[in-house]
Amino acid sequence: MQKQRDKPVRVFVTGIGIISALGDNVEKNHESLVKSQAGIRNAVHFESYYTAVLPFGEIETSNEELKEILNLKDEPGYTRTCLLAVKAFEEAIADSRLSSSELSSFDTALISASTVGGMCLTDQLYEDANCKSDGSEYLEAYGPGSHTLKLVEKYKINGFTDTINTACSSSANAIMLGARLIKSGRANRAVVGGVDALAKYTVNGFNALKILSKNPCKPFDENRDGLNLGEAAAYLVLESEELVGDKKIYAEILGYGNSNDAHHPSAMSEDAVGAIRSMKDAIESAGISPDQINYINAHGTGTPNNDSVELTGITEIFKNVPPFSSTKSYTGHTLGAAGAVEAILSILSINNSEIYPSLHIETAMKDFEDLPVTSYQSEAQVNYVLSNSFGFGGNCTSLVLGKVL
Template sequence: MERVLVTGMGAISAIGNNVRENHESLRNGRSGVGKAAFFESLYASQLPFGEVKMSNKELKAAQGLESAAGYTRTCLLADMAFTEAVADAGLTPGQLSSLDTALISASTVGGMCLTDQLYEDANHKSGGSEYLEAYGCAAHTLKLIKRHHIRGFTDTINTACSSSANAIMLGARLIRSGRVKRAIVGGVDSLAKYTVNGFNALKILSGAPCRPFDTDRDGLNLGEGAAYLVLEAGELAAGRKVYAEVAGFGNANDAHHPSAMSDEATGAIRCMREAIGSAGINASQIGYINAHGTGTQNNDQVEFYGMGELFGRIPPYSSTKAFTGHTLGAAGAVEAIYSILSIVHSELFPNLNVDKPIGGPGSAPVTERQDGRDLRYALSNSFGFGGNCTSLVFAGVN
């Protein structure tokens, strides 16, 4: 079976416009959650968000897209992270266009980040804007395909908060099975009235920076961002920079509730167990868990319970969503990169804002950066609405 290696990474989030800046913020405990500067909404002045610190104009300029039409913020964020990942892997235009190269992206809001413009266009209140073809979930993927001349297998996944984790899983499966030699995988989401109003209706948005795995947690902060990883078959990576191996993956769905997981953590336990099993290791070999950890009552309690049931003594774990906010369809890929950074740099990033851990001091998340950790395997969890749960196992290659 072909090994699946990570040879390139790109990311943009509330804590950095590239992977290096994201890493520096994680190391320094610097959160990007706060007052939104570009997101136009009634709630922009009332709630904290994990907003990318670039305007649409700045994003266009950074990517040389000033004259390009139909690029929503979702498309711009995707292009930024995608371009970094491809450059980091040193891929040529010919490799991007090869039929052996797949592109699998993910998003939940897609072009509906332009909620007001969508309403105007859909109800014939406008003369037809430049975004008529940009509202779909896959619009950003189509932009990437056209701009970078991608001709191989492409797909766009929307399984809520596990979307980009599933994109990584699908890319790894395609490589393992020999269907492609290379896959660029990840996801993107931008802040939108559509999602903010929806999450507010569920009454799970916090009015303060979120507190994952804290007894007094009262909800999540929405964020935005994009992240992509270049996955390549082992035979292509000889003599090249390799960050980590996608060693295992698992997906399960407990189908318990449209917006909550079962108290028994059925899907969470099964996907973690399958990911560890497909990596060919024992649960005791996991050295770190990048938890989904949204800061909501249901998610954190269920995930904590599931980890305890599977591992007994839970390995060091933390949620990084207090840094970035919940980036929805981008979260799986963003946090996959953070998990890989933990392995590469032998460090654990802190779970911010925890005063009273839900499991007590003996099973608290990591609350301060830890250096010098010899990490061989890290587990990254992404749990979505409807109980769609995905776990990924990354392995060091040194």
């Protein structure tokens, strides 16, 4: 039964976990950001024709190493997507000190996200789907929600569960849904995030759109020529104020906005109507004004369309544009994981009073006066962060994360 709330419910982040091209835990990701050291390089584990000609944000840990670390060597049906999800999930719940009984409680929700899911095994999927195999161990693992089911089974989760696929805004929407469940009394706790692994399915698709760069991407540079695909998993533990106790609080989920410009399957409306709406709604629902935002973790893919549209929206909302940058220049575009990855990197910015720059900027965008941050900033005042995640089909989501003052 839904609980009746006597006063507005605050939603706090009490645990975070991440594995990306920057490292296999939160600490290593932070170290790479401070050093302005990107994880975009030649892929070693991902097998594709394009690994010889394109850079990727590949995680250095192999599937075999992940199975060893996670004690899953004898467990069938774990794709790379599932393995990455378990790795980040375990770090997040350990960080929040969640017990097995708390995870299994009916008031604990799990909302995850993925665009590729088990289709990271593109060749095996082809063999199985066309009856060219005897049926592999992955027959039940190809759907976007298969990793969520693995988490449900492994950790005996009984509460509300869901898997979201809204393209590149997927895990931002998972965070938004988790916060809304808590605020509405439908849950007291939610583990939220997302995962995507590199896959021929997506690499070939993005290559067909001609938006993959042959060089490390450079979001918000005049001569940007595309994105780099990456892989990652990231999860956050959200808890209502009444559950927090003496736990460390990383940040508060203050606001969120979601919109859809319905402009084009793979491009945003040039007048930025969707981006503007999602950012405005996020700031208004946070109960703050635009001039209180200290930093924007931009969607910033490095494609001509995205960066121009996003900056159009930002300059429409902010009279004085706050510092902004794109951490995709470190991790690559991690698709369904991107919103959660960038929420965690935003939290690192808040907790360490740091702003991480956009990398590889050489030439300012000619139609805009505002430049992204291009060098690491320490001792920065970062009380409120706006984190943008804009997906194919025009699904735009913005989050406002705040320091607990």
